[in-house]
Amino acid sequence: xxxxxxxxxxxxxxxxxxxxxxxxxHTMKKNGKQDPAFTYEVIVVDDGSKDETSKVAFKYCQKYxxxxxxxxxxxxxxxxxxxxxxxxxxxxxxKILMADADGATKFPDIExxxxxLNDLQPWPDQMAIACGSxxxxxxxxxxxxxxxRTLLMYGFHFLVWFLCVKGIRDTQCGFKLLTREAASRTFSxxxxxxxxxxxxxxxxxxxxxxxxxxxxxxxxxxxxSKLVPFWSxxxxxxxxxxxxLRYLTGAWRLEQTRKVN
Numbered sequence: 001x002x003x004x005x006x007x008x009x010x011x012x013x014x015x016x017x018x019x020x021x022x023x024x025x026h027t028m029k030k031n032g033k034q035d036p037a038f039t040y041e042v043i044v045v046d047d048g049s050k051d052e053t054s055k056v057a058f059k060y061c062q063k064y065x066x067x068x069x070x071x072x073x074x075x076x077x078x079x080x081x082x083x084x085x086x087x088x089x090x091x092x093x094x095k096i097l098m099a100d101a102d103g104a105t106k107f108p109d110i111e112x113x114x115x116x117l118n119d120l121q122p123w124p125d126q127m128a129i130a131c132g133s134x135x136x137x138x139x140x141x142x143x144x145x146x147x148x149r150t151l152l153m154y155g156f157h158f159l160v161w162f163l164c165v166k167g168i169r170d171t172q173c174g175f176k177l178l179t180r181e182a183a184s185r186t187f188s189x190x191x192x193x194x195x196x197x198x199x200x201x202x203x204x205x206x207x208x209x210x211x212x213x214x215x216x217x218x219x220x221x222x223x224x225s226k227l228v229p230f231w232s233x234x235x236x237x238x239x240x241x242x243x244x245l246r247y248l249t250g251a252w253r254l255e256q257t258r259k260v261n
Contacts (some may be wrong), residue, residue, distance in 0.1 A: 008084055008098055018034040019100065019103065020107070023106070025068070027068070027107050028040040038091075040093070042060075042089065043091055044071050045074065045083040047078060048076050049054065054073045065186050071256075072086055074086065078195070079195070080197060081196075084192060094179070095117070095179055096183045097110060098174065098179060103220075104220055104221065105175040109218055112132075112217060114218040116177075117130040123211065124183060127181045127211075128179050128212075129210055131202070132176060133168075133217065134170050134173050134216075134219045155233070166205075166242055168214055169214060173219070174198075185208055185210065187206045189204050189254055194239065195235070195239075196240060196243070199243065200243050204241060217243075
């Protein structure tokens with residue numbers, strides 16, 4: 001059977017780098033030449049941005065065809081989690097890669113995630129997740145950050161561990177590979193649509209006992225981030241508490257017998 005992959009990229013606030021799409025498609029074409037049964041699609045989700053994100057993506061759509069590159073343009077900004085969920089539900093691949101459109105993670109690292117995913121076999125109910133991780137770069141990042149930002153970072157990591165997700169050192173890296181069944185199970189239960197959605201995603205995965213691999217990837221900090229350190233960490237901290245309380249009180253529920261679509 002063809003090893004089909006779908007790749008949703010959320011874009012908002014930063015112009016979609018043409019080099020990132022080129023790197024993605026170059027890697028996929030290379031894999032296709034090595035394996036004739038290999039198929040892929042790239043989905044760019046423009047999360048209501050006011051720049052030329054959709055215009056850049058449509059050029060690639062015209063060049064490679066709509067079966068290879070698809071563009072979803074949202075009229076209103078829904079947040080990173082909402083944009084990725086739209087891309088995931090529109091994808092057709094057996095494996096689904098989510099990646100930030102700023103190109104902070106180098107696309108060829110998908111091979112590391114695929115190896116990590118395969119190492120988790122046998123997959124229960126065909127579900128497994130490989131998370132890219134920047135945890136190995138933590139010492140270097142601490143040396144470059146101010147004490148205040150370092151304090152915020154460690155505080156956020158503690159809240160993630162204490163309230164929601166244990167055993168994953170970097171929940172926020174935007175480079176994650178999921179089997180289709182794992183994506184369906186987790187994203188269909190997702191509530192948070194902003195930056196903390198990754199935490200809820202992994203919380204849901206751990207609840208359903210979906211095996212998760214954390215894989216070190218190359219990562220470069222991209223200038224022009226829309227996150228303002230204090231307010232972004234404060235909002236994500238509120239979201240973490242919100243996630244925990246909602247599930248604890250039963251306002252949000254996860255059913256073990258939930259069917260995979």
